[in-house]
Amino acid sequence: MAGIPPSKSDRREQAREKAAALRAEQLKREARGRRITLLSIIVGLVIVAGLIAFVVISGNKKVNVNPDASAPTTAVGINGGISFGADGVAGTSNDGAIVVETYLDFLCPWCAKFEAENTANLDEFREAGEITLVVHPISMLSGGDKTAYSSRAASAFAYVADNAPDKALAFSTALYTNQPPETGDGLSDDEIVDLAKGAGVPEDVAKAAVGNQFADWAILQYQEAAARTELLDAQSRFTTPTIVIDGEKFTGNATSADEFRAALETAIAGGGSTPADDANADQ
Known part of the structure; x- marks a missing residue:
């Protein structure tokens, strides 16, 4: 015996449920993407901060030479x-x-x-x-x-x-x-x-x-x-x-x-x- 086909209202409800499920999945993907983007930005900022610190430290070693540095007393030549x-x-x-x-x-x-x-x-x-x-x-x-x-x-x-x-x-x-x-x-x-x-x-x-x-x-x-x-x-x-x-x-x-x-x-x-x-x- 053939089943009773869904009514028009049932089909609309099924469509709404499917659309809601698709929307929920879409929101999950978007949230995942935002988290990945945010994490990438954070990692990038950490790397940039590290590079800046390296440059500053290296620069301090190289640039901060005292132009009036004392010479050894034997440097009389x-x-x-x-x-x-x-x-x-x-x-x-x-x-x-x-x-x-x-x-x-x-x-x-x-x-x-x-x-x-x-x-x-x-x-x-x-x-x-x-x-x-x-x-x-x-x-x-x-x-x-x-x-x-x-x-x-x-x-x-x-x-x-x-x-x-x-x-x-x-x-x-x-x-x-x-x-x-x-x-x-x-x-x-x-x-x-x-x-x-x-x-x-x-x-x-x-x-x-x-x-x-x-x-x-x-x-x-x-x-x-x-x-x-x-x-x-x-x-x-x-x-x-x-x-x-x-x-x-x-x-x-x-x-x-x-x-x-x-x-x-x-x-x-x-x-x-x-x-x-x-x-x-x-x-």
């Missing part, structure tokens, strides 16, 4: 560098000798190669009283960050120059011999302390050397050097190592001991340095 005379003690000089300036970053691989090849030459002529060595420990590869390795190492060297001046050159050699990769965080403060102690620096001085007292000064040393056009290369860049012999930039092969020695001998003889090509410079 030409252009504010740390001078070394015959006895190898920071803050001393050789009367009547030509001046050899080195602008070096303790994180620069080419600077380490320069030191490895030419420390013997520099020591020989310095100890003979024929040159005064003036070291500029600059923070170039830090990008202006006072907590980066270039800044920390330069500051530690400057502190040792002031407080254990007869150990500064040995400490410098230790920093280059144990140079970390150019990328990365560099040596830790504890590792720098150990290197200083290994170079004969008293323990109390070694521990205090990582206080970053001269980080601002090391960054300023770089900024001042980079502003001197006579120190720039053919592309108007300041690179490391930069060596100045008797007032003339050495543009020869910084990792050739023979070439560098010849330039020193020429300058000592009164003829000035005779640089060749501008090679082996770190950006």
Whole structure:
């Protein structure tokens, strides 16, 4: 027996119920969409806030360099560098000798190669009283960050120059011999302390050397050097190592001991340095 077909009023009621169900489902979808949108906005704001905080913190590290930062007391050499005379003690000089300036970053691989090849030459002529060595420990590869390795190492060297001046050159050699990769965080403060102690620096001085007292000064040393056009290369860049012999930039092969020695001998003889090509410079 066939069922009784729904009445017109029943069909209308069913239609209303179906429409209500569809509307309820639509409202659920819209509510879900609003929640997702709101959550996305919140996440986005958190990310933006984090980025702003990162930029501010990074900017504070890089920008807040004190233009009147104190230099180490041993920075009595030409252009504010740390001078070394015959006895190898920071803050001393050789009367009547030509001046050899080195602008070096303790994180620069080419600077380490320069030191490895030419420390013997520099020591020989310095100890003979024929040159005064003036070291500029600059923070170039830090990008202006006072907590980066270039800044920390330069500051530690400057502190040792002031407080254990007869150990500064040995400490410098230790920093280059144990140079970390150019990328990365560099040596830790504890590792720098150990290197200083290994170079004969008293323990109390070694521990205090990582206080970053001269980080601002090391960054300023770089900024001042980079502003001197006579120190720039053919592309108007300041690179490391930069060596100045008797007032003339050495543009020869910084990792050739023979070439560098010849330039020193020429300058000592009164003829000035005779640089060749501008090679082996770190950006």
